[in-house]
Amino acid sequence: MKELETAVVYRxxxxxxxxxxxxxxxxxxxxxxxxxxxxxxxxxxxxxxxxPARRVLAIGSPAAGVGxxxxxxxxxxxxxxxxxxxxxxxxxxxxxxxxxxxIPGYQDLSGGRRWHLFxxxxxxxxxxxxxxxxxxxxxxxxxxxxxxxxxxLWPMQAYYLKxxxxxxxxxxxxxxxxxxxTTVLFVIAxxxxxTGLALSPGIDAIASPLTVAFGGRQFARLWHFAGMLVLIAxxxxxxxxxxxxxxxxxxxSMITGWYRP
Amino acid sequence: MKRRLFIASGLSTLxxxxxxxxxxxxxxxxxxxxxxxxxxxHALIGTRGLAxxxxxxxxxxxxxxxxxxxxxxxxxxELLAEKFAGYRLVVDGAVERPNAFSLAQLSTMxxxxxxxxxxxxxxxSAIGKWSGVALSHLLDRVGVRPGARYVLFRCMDxxxxxxxxxxxxxxxxxRHPQALLALRLNDAPLDPDHGAPLRLKVPTQLGYKSAxxxxxxELVGSFANIYGGRGGYWEDQGYEWYAGI
Numbered sequence: 416m417k418e419l420e421t422a423v424v425y426r427x428x429x430x431x432x433x434x435x436x437x438x439x440x441x442x443x444x445x446x447x448x449x450x451x452x453x454x455x456x457x458x459x460x461x462x463x464x465x466x467p468a469r470r471v472l473a474i475g476s477p478a479a480g481v482g483x484x485x486x487x488x489x490x491x492x493x494x495x496x497x498x499x500x501x502x503x504x505x506x507x508x509x510x511x512x513x514x515x516x517x518i519p520g521y522q523d524l525s526g527g528r529r530w531h532l533f534x535x536x537x538x539x540x541x542x543x544x545x546x547x548x549x550x551x552x553x554x555x556x557x558x559x560x561x562x563x564x565x566x567x568l569w570p571m572q573a574y575y576l577k578x579x580x581x582x583x584x585x586x587x588x589x590x591x592x593x594x595x596x597t598t599v600l601f602v603i604a605x606x607x608x609x610t611g612l613a614l615s616p617g618i619d620a621i622a623s624p625l626t627v628a629f630g631g632r633q634f635a636r637l638w639h640f641a642g643m644l645v646l647i648a649x650x651x652x653x654x655x656x657x658x659x660x661x662x663x664x665x666x667x668s669m670i671t672g673w674y675r676p
Numbered sequence: 677m678k679r680r681l682f683i684a685s686g687l688s689t690l691x692x693x694x695x696x697x698x699x700x701x702x703x704x705x706x707x708x709x710x711x712x713x714x715x716x717x718h719a720l721i722g723t724r725g726l727a728x729x730x731x732x733x734x735x736x737x738x739x740x741x742x743x744x745x746x747x748x749x750x751x752x753x754e755l756l757a758e759k760f761a762g763y764r765l766v767v768d769g770a771v772e773r774p775n776a777f778s779l780a781q782l783s784t785m786x787x788x789x790x791x792x793x794x795x796x797x798x799x800x801s802a803i804g805k806w807s808g809v810a811l812s813h814l815l816d817r818v819g820v821r822p823g824a825r826y827v828l829f830r831c832m833d834x835x836x837x838x839x840x841x842x843x844x845x846x847x848x849x850x851r852h853p854q855a856l857l858a859l860r861l862n863d864a865p866l867d868p869d870h871g872a873p874l875r876l877k878v879p880t881q882l883g884y885k886s887a888x889x890x891x892x893x894e895l896v897g898s899f900a901n902i903y904g905g906r907g908g909y910w911e912d913q914g915y916e917w918y919a920g921i
Contacts, residue, residue: 443693444693444697447693447694447697452799453799455797455798455799456796456798456799456800458800463793463801464734464736464793464801464802464803465740465800465801465802503694503695503698514694515694515695516693516694517694518693518694518697519694519697519698519700519701520693520694520695520696520697520698521698523701523914524797524798525910525913525914525915525916526701526914528797528915528916529707529710529711529914529916530697530701530710532710532713532714532717532921533709533710533711533712533713536713536716612921614795615721615795615920615921616727616793616795616879616880616881616882616919616920616921617717617721617722617723617724617880617881617920617921618721618920618921619727619728619793619795620723620724620725620726620727620728620879620880620920621721621724621725622725623725623728626728632793632795632801633800633801636799
């Protein structure tokens, strides 16, 4: 028993754990409500105003019972997955993303906007609180990718791929973790916030250079969507790793703070 | 096994959100909490600055028509048939000099032209060249009385269930230099689908604020007792009154 107690370390402070779970909920709500909002106009254009000639993604239903997804002009049949999907009440119809993954779980643009704008504030304020607290406590140093970590990225990946027996030496987080956290928390998350703001007419009137910088309103909408895809990829890999690398230990550490290295 | 667990848990987490939030979305307290950020957004973003203005070459020749098509009721049909000769824009409520303006009178007022982007709440945008009378000019003509807080736009169309379309701006929004009572789109008089004979253009907010087919402008102290009490047709359906985001 004594041995066990000395084996665990206090790894995550209260604010880190709280932020983690707030982000988890906010992320699911923001993705679901974002897809609801996307459904109202299921196209993404690389332009300022809507422009079919610069359409990057279009999800639609050319005929009853058929859903299609067109990416850079190449059309794929995606019936039952995209374009022709469930309405949440037992039948299928023309709808980009299905009712089971949009928030709320039926077609409701105004409802989706309320969920989205509320949880956008929650996620952003949580990010700010976490950032300030981590900076004050000095924890940020452990997470941010540094120049000296760059040469360790491949050895770490090689270790994961079982091409190397031992990982390169590191302190708290390994170089790949640092790269992932730095990218998500300090590049993608701010970009998703800024692109979301850039597609709002009130913000465009105050800070049009922001909208212009992203290539215009529709382009900002495209970047916003692309940012979501990157965050989903992070979420999927992160969840996979938690499930495969000592699930109970990982969950305990993110709930109680105590981790067994 | 772990991989299967992962995929199953991922899918069920996502699928669960839809049904859970569908139930929560019907709850009035949940809605009040979610809607609380509208005031924050209004206070922080508000109506500041100017919407970007574009060049003639940016204009969409076929400006997208959305929402309701031209009103189908008999009165509108008669006005349209006589090319709006009998149309009068009634301006009343909390004003010093209530009036009813004909299209000819509106056309002789100082005209403003702006090429601005229309941002629809659905996510699409289009650019149009709008000409007409600055709303602030009209407000000065009739004189706003001290008790007035909102400018209410009563429209000539209904949604088919008898609910009249209406919208509102506060006086700060109404005094914005780009708040325009448009008579023309792309150098031609407005056609019925685009709001003939007169519509509002507020490029600093989402498109649903830019009401079409305006028949009457009323200055009011509050819109709490008008229709659904939320200051607009779409607002009564759950959309935000402040539509700058």
